[in-house]
Amino acid sequence: MPVAKNTGRRSLLVTSAALLSLSVTAPAALAAPNPPTSPASPTATPPARMSSVGGARLGLPGTQVALAPGVPVLPKDLTARSWIVSDAESGEVLAAHNAHWRLPPASTLKMLFADTVLPRFPKDTRHKVVPSDLAGMGAGSSVVGIKAGGTYTVHDLWLGVFLRSGNDAVHVLSRMYGGIDQTVRDMRTHAEDLGALDTRVVSPDGYDEPGQVSSAYDLTLFARSGLQKKDFRDYCSTVRAPFGASEIQNTNRLLSGDSDVPVYPGIAGVKNGNTTNAGATFTGVAERKGKVLLVTVMHPEKHEHNEVYKEAAKLLDWGFQAAGKVAPVGELVPPKSATAGSAAPSPGASAGQAARASGGSGAGPVASATARSGGVGIALAVAGGLLVLLGGGAFLINRRWPLPDLMRRRPRP
Secondary structure: OOOOOOOEEOOOOOOHHHHHHHOOOOOOOOOOOOOOOEOOEHHHOOOOOOOOOOOHHHHOOOEEOOOOOOOOOOOOOOOEEEEEEEEOOOOEEEEEEOOOOOEOOHHHHHHHHHHHHHHHOOOOOEEEOOHHHHOOOOOOOOOOOOOOOOEEEHHHHHHHHHHHOOHHHHHHHHHHHOOHHHHHHHHHHHHHHHOOOOOEOOOOOOOOOOOOEEOHHHHHHHHHHHOOOHHHHHHHOEEEEEEOOEEEEOOOHHHHOEOOEOOOOOEEEEEEEEEOOOEEEEEEEEEEOOEEEEEEEEEEOOOOOOHHHHHHHHHHHHHHHHOOOOOOOEEOOOOHHHHOOOOOOOOOOOHHHHHHHHOOOOOOOOOOHHHHHOOOOOOOOOEOOEOOOOOOOOOOOOOOOOOOOOOOOOOOO
8 A cells, every 4th residue: 555655554574673663752460450449430341241242152141262281371460351362374262251241332333434434446536525524523522633624634533533533534434434324334234244243333432322332342343344345454563654734643552652661562453443332442553473473352341541452462462372372262253155155345435446355455244165164364574684574375264264364474664
């Protein structure tokens, strides 16, 4: 994807040194304890039974992990209401805590929005914003600064969505797509296809709305599906980029760093969020020594600065130590359309757009017979200590849902 010269990007193939060079100046228990509950907050108590999509253990409240000799213990100071750590390649869930608890998602829901809408428009499409494009945004929404009367490319708008979590950019793209209602309908359809049955979409931007919920499990499915799309990978891994006359920086602190959170070695996205009802939410993907993990953390009860990133980093550290040693407690299910053997372009994409996307910027899930029998996935390697994106590869994302060729060689920006 062509990008401006000043755009910073994290790859799925990274060494610690490469990441730090791009960063902004910037006796243990056997399992994590249950998060503390508050009598004043009834939503802080998970339901006794939840969805069992992905495995029966994932429908149980509390921490689910297969303890055995040689398996490292989970961090004991986790306070999130819900979290999940999974292998992005095999789809195995390594450990989880209330994985299917239906909670407000905040802006992590924008992963589903992007996975649904990205294939619809070429990124060089230009749009002049009218006042109605920006109507209906919730009070206090995060914005990137889009102005009525201004003309923006779709590329600009997606930078606003991923880097600044701009609800204004989401609303403009939704109006271009066919309106808020159409976008919500298609997001619901896409979530159902992905097996994300905990999710109910009310607003495409993730703003707090009555009945709008998702789960750590579902958010992980959205990230895994979105990462099939080249543009999605590029945007979610961009650290900073020009926007208008200024520069914007990604608010994902494991990607961009902060005073109390260093850039996480191997991080490559994906999306963060924060609202009154949701608290802080985060889904991230990282690679270490050829292993790719996904983590989702929802609503830490500990109200320290950047707590959601600190807990996510601890879980990623545990996951990389436990990978290959711990038995899975569940799995990330493939989309219904993939198991049926059909291609699955995002809702709203025309046949021509889907065909173009399959070979370029917006590739949706591909599940051909050839791919199902072998397939390629996220290919990861470290070449000479450089940050690179590799084409081809030999990693199968899921036995039942192999991904298309995801990586192309790209020099470090």
